[in-house]
Amino acid sequence: xxxxxxxxxxxxxxxxxxxxxxxxxxxxxxxxxxxxxxxxxxxxxxxxxxxxxxxxxxxxxxxxxxxxxxxxxxxxxxxxxxxxxxxxxxxxxxxxxxxxxxxxxxxxxxxxxxxxxxxxxxxxxxxxxxxxxxxxxxxxxxxxxxxxxxxxxxxxxxxxxxxxxxxxxxxxxxxxxxxxxxxxxxxxxxxxxxxxxxxxxxxxxxxxxxxxxx
Numbered sequence: 277x278x279x280x281x282x283x284x285x286x287x288x289x290x291x292x293x294x295x296x297x298x299x300x301x302x303x304x305x306x307x308x309x310x311x312x313x314x315x316x317x318x319x320x321x322x323x324x325x326x327x328x329x330x331x332x333x334x335x336x337x338x339x340x341x342x343x344x345x346x347x348x349x350x351x352x353x354x355x356x357x358x359x360x361x362x363x364x365x366x367x368x369x370x371x372x373x374x375x376x377x378x379x380x381x382x383x384x385x386x387x388x389x390x391x392x393x394x395x396x397x398x399x400x401x402x403x404x405x406x407x408x409x410x411x412x413x414x415x416x417x418x419x420x421x422x423x424x425x426x427x428x429x430x431x432x433x434x435x436x437x438x439x440x441x442x443x444x445x446x447x448x449x450x451x452x453x454x455x456x457x458x459x460x461x462x463x464x465x466x467x468x469x470x471x472x473x474x475x476x477x478x479x480x481x482x483x484x485x486x487x488x489x490x
Contacts, residue, residue, distance in 0.1 A: 282431070282471040283365075284356075285432075285433060285438065290414060290426075290430075290454070293425075294375055296377070301382065303383070304389040310347075310387065312330055312350045313330055315387035315390070315391045318384040318386075318387060319388065321384075323359075323364070323366055323369065325359055330350075332354075334346065334347075336350075341468075342468075344398055344399075349395065351388065351391045352468040353470055356470040356471060356476070357470045371428035373385060374427050374481050399464065401462060402477050403462075405457050406432040406434060406456040406462055407434070407438075407453065408431070408433075409451060410445065410452050411449065412450065412451070415452065424484075426481070429480065431477070432454075432476075434477060456485070463477065463478045465478050
């Protein structure tokens with residue numbers, strides 16, 4: 277397992293979330309639950325380094341916890357892995373598609389989404405204060421009282437001090453810090469992650485938020 281900085285906590289693309297309401301994500305639920313190798317078959321033309329990272333994920337998930345199968349745990353694990361180029365990572369490309377208005381672009385991801393979401397739904401939901409941050413001023417996008425939807429998978433932490441480390445958003449300078457309360461859809465994926473030392477909580481696509489202050 278890696279001891280490097282979790283890139284999803286260090287550079288969350290919160291400012292890229294669309295302000296418009298998008299169509300619901302549907303169609304993936306009809307897919308069968310099959311192996312990680314099979315769900316990734318439609319993604320070979322989209323993702324590089326796929327075979328190697330599938331093997332790593334499977335080898336790191338031989339004894340999964342939380343009642344998950346090896347393939348379910350590996351589906352979470354490969355989501356958390358960093359490709360040689362960050363923007364080419366599975367999580368980065370999947371989340372860009374989830375934020376896109378053209379839902380047809382999600383079709384090659386349906387098999388993977390079925391396995392990934394099946395795994396996440398098996399994990400207990402987290403009901404506590406969550407933190408998410410970015411080194412940008414996004415206050416203009418979150419006026420007090422306005423509702424927003426995060427359409428992609430959103431990485432958060434339960435520990436504010438983690439985000440305030442110098443290699444994350446720090447304690448000074450331009451930044452936006454989100455304190456998320458009342459959400460019961462967060463999933464603690466740390467036991468299945470490539471970055472097990474980070475207490476990463478994943479919010480599912482379609483998380484509905486109301487800004488309390490800016």
